Amino acid sequence: QQQVKQSPQSLIVQKGGISIINCAYENTAFDYFPWYQQFPGKGPALLIAIRPDVSEKKEGRFTISFNKSAKQFSLHIMDSQPGDSATYFCAASNFNKFYFGSGTKLNVKP
């Protein structure tokens, strides 16, 4: 049973557009929700993360929106750029044990 469900599986966005990736979880014990970015041939790298005591976190063009009651969180990429083309994974963690979503392959068209 997948602990974290992620959608969509793939996403095509025009340069300058907004990319939105959604995730949902069931286990209310999770206390840390990171997003990882992975380029081909590389390992995932932390992009941005949030804890459940805040509803939104913004770092540059990247924003996490968190809805604790709905057990959902999402990544918004504003002004998407071709360099943002990568696979994005959401994750949820409790006691340093990380569960990842299935990934979203983002393609930003020039």
Next chain:
Amino acid sequence: NAGVTQTPKFRVLKTGQSMTLLCAQDMNHEYMYWYRQDPGMGLRLIHYSVGEGTTAKGEVPDGYNVSRLKKQNFLLGLESAAPSQTSVYFCASSSTEGMNTEAFFGQGTRLTVV
């Protein structure tokens, strides 16, 4: 600053062969993990360790064994490789200090079992 280093980067095995994947981290992290990445399935936790000398099962542990004899190293073993174990394997580590529980990943090992 090496971070997390995986050896080897690529490997082709025949069914039934055995091999060990090595992960080394130089950040003095307590936690270490082995994940496998398969298309459409994301990263699935195989085994993990919360400190030297400890190991625990993750989501998909069958067919794998691990050892953490030294804090900086975490070994993943396949005793009798099967085609279903064809995957990209990632090692990661994280610290227990403070509120930052970021997991740092290695570059991955692409394993093909024929």
